[in-house]
Amino acid sequence: MNTEPHNDPQPGSEAVLPPPPSLWAGLRxxxxxxxxxxxxxxxxxxxxxxAVPMVLELVLESTFAVVDIFFVAKLGSSAVATVGLTxxxxxxxxxxxxxxxxxxxxxxxRRIGEGKRDEAAITAVQAIFIALLVSxxxxxxxxxxxxxxxxxxxxxxxxxxxxxxxxxxxxxxNAVILLLFVINAIFRGAGDAAIAMRVLWLANGLNIVLCPLxxxxxGPFPEMGIEGAAVATVIGRGSGVLYQLWTLFxxxxxxxxxxxxxxxxxxxxxxxxxxxxxGVGQMIVAMTSWIFLMRILASIGSEAVAGATxxxxxxxxxxxxAWGMSNAAATLVGQNLGARxxxxxxxxxxRIGWYNMAYLVAVSALFFLLPRELxxxxxxxxxxxxxGAEWLRIxxxxxxxxxxxxxxxxxxxxxxxxxxxTWINVVFFWLIQIPLSYWxxxxxxxxxxxxxxxxxxxxxxxxxxxxxxxxxxxxKAVAV
Numbered sequence: 001m002n003t004e005p006h007n008d009p010q011p012g013s014e015a016v017l018p019p020p021p022s023l024w025a026g027l028r029x030x031x032x033x034x035x036x037x038x039x040x041x042x043x044x045x046x047x048x049x050x051a052v053p054m055v056l057e058l059v060l061e062s063t064f065a066v067v068d069i070f071f072v073a074k075l076g077s078s079a080v081a082t083v084g085l086t087x088x089x090x091x092x093x094x095x096x097x098x099x100x101x102x103x104x105x106x107x108x109x110r111r112i113g114e115g116k117r118d119e120a121a122i123t124a125v126q127a128i129f130i131a132l133l134v135s136x137x138x139x140x141x142x143x144x145x146x147x148x149x150x151x152x153x154x155x156x157x158x159x160x161x162x163x164x165x166x167x168x169x170x171x172x173x174n175a176v177i178l179l180l181f182v183i184n185a186i187f188r189g190a191g192d193a194a195i196a197m198r199v200l201w202l203a204n205g206l207n208i209v210l211c212p213l214x215x216x217x218x219g220p221f222p223e224m225g226i227e228g229a230a231v232a233t234v235i236g237r238g239s240g241v242l243y244q245l246w247t248l249f250x251x252x253x254x255x256x257x258x259x260x261x262x263x264x265x266x267x268x269x270x271x272x273x274x275x276x277x278x279g280v281g282q283m284i285v286a287m288t289s290w291i292f293l294m295r296i297l298a299s300i301g302s303e304a305v306a307g308a309t310x311x312x313x314x315x316x317x318x319x320x321x322a323w324g325m326s327n328a329a330a331t332l333v334g335q336n337l338g339a340r341x342x343x344x345x346x347x348x349x350x351r352i353g354w355y356n357m358a359y360l361v362a363v364s365a366l367f368f369l370l371p372r373e374l375x376x377x378x379x380x381x382x383x384x385x386x387x388g389a390e391w392l393r394i395x396x397x398x399x400x401x402x403x404x405x406x407x408x409x410x411x412x413x414x415x416x417x418x419x420x421x422t423w424i425n426v427v428f429f430w431l432i433q434i435p436l437s438y439w440x441x442x443x444x445x446x447x448x449x450x451x452x453x454x455x456x457x458x459x460x461x462x463x464x465x466x467x468x469x470x471x472x473x474x475x476k477a478v479a480v
Contacts, residue, residue, distance in 0.1 A: 079158075083309060170233070210235055428461055
């Protein structure tokens with residue numbers, strides 16, 4: 001399999017190779033951004049230049065998720081449960097945002113690979129318009145019906161009385177969430193991963209600073225409790241969106257939007273929507289599955305919800321670097337298919353898959369050896385710690401398979417084939433994970449343990465199946 005382009009020296013000439021760049025020089029280039037053509041430079045370098053900023057971007061994103069729950073946990077298990085229940089609805093929004101982002105990355109990457117940068121910029125504008133349109137009804141429902149939404153999820157009395165304002169803020173400001181996802185997807189698809197990294201550094205850096213100040217009322221700041229966590233998030237994400245827009249119009253290394261391109265193009269917008277439907281579908285299937293799992297856990301008790309919420313935050317923190325590498329695979333697949341180099345596109349996925357597996361094997365060891373210590377960083381409640389630690393231990397048994405699932409799914413999405421992962425998710429999450437969770441947790445009386453083992457079975461199976469399907473290669477023929 002050809003994975004690296006090479007140039008043979010001409011007969012009679014002496015090949016003079018430049019000295020290899022230092023690791024520090026490579027890191028500096030990756031973080032600053034580069035004009036490199038990812039379809040032509042050596043594959044190892046292309047992976048490195050894209051993966052480093054994407055990993056660093058998502059590391060800070062996951063750091064905020066952990067810091068946020070650390071401070072919220074000081075308010076009690078009901079406050080943590082409020083975050084978990086609200087995120088159950090946010091997961092639906094994330095599904096739309098991520099599905100739209102998948103389509104945007106695929107289309108922009110394909111246009112960049114084809115050398116059509118003006119079309120890539122017009123695509124970016126249409127994606128922003130679509131994100132704003134989607135955000136409006138979600139904001140109205142979130143602000144008006146916050147308590148009803150929490151009651152539907154089985155929230156306790158404290159959450160209904162004190163936590164609903166957190167839900168109002170998070171759902172009411174959903175436009176900044178959608179724009180963060182979509183505009184960063186534009187940058188990633190174009191190959192400007194360093195810009196996407198700086199955006200989330202700004203957004204999450206502000207979140208981390210403001211979160212304790214607004215929750216506990218430190219110094220001149222008001223003591224807002226759990227509502228303060230939401231306000232801090234909105235300020236941080238809103239600042240990130242402003243920086244995104246300024247950079248997009250100012251121009252990155254690979255894409256720039258001009259004022260003349262600020263117009264609605266129905267055909268291009270519909271193409272994005274059509275491509276995104278599969279991505280939205282696959283994420284909605286996965287996210288609604290999580291909502292059902294949280295509903296089952298809520299029927300068991302607030303401690304089960306809190307333990308699962310902390311465990312999922314820890315999992316998010318540790319998997320973000322793997323998702324960063326997987327996002328690099330999506331960009332490389334899209335651009336190389338646009339440049340008519342399908343073999344190079346496939347080679348990039350296998351290379352990143354091995355990197356992911358090695359990383360997640362190390363994470364699995366940490367989950368297996370120190371599960372209670374990790375959860376105890378966020379809660380002193382013995383029951384919450386025991387439940388969260390149990391899930392981390394179960395995850396450790398096959399977490400490395402999850403890394404292969406990430407890469408292979410992103411390969412399908414980067415190629416524009418968002419429908420295949422959707423049907424895979426329907427089978428493994430709706431038809432296997434949810435019924436199995438209910439049967440084990442409620443029917444057999446395993447409670448939260450049954451939910452955790454059902455997740456283990458379904459997600460291990462979906463990882464292996466998706467990787468096998470990717471290896472068949474039909475994704476190479478998808479047109480976007």
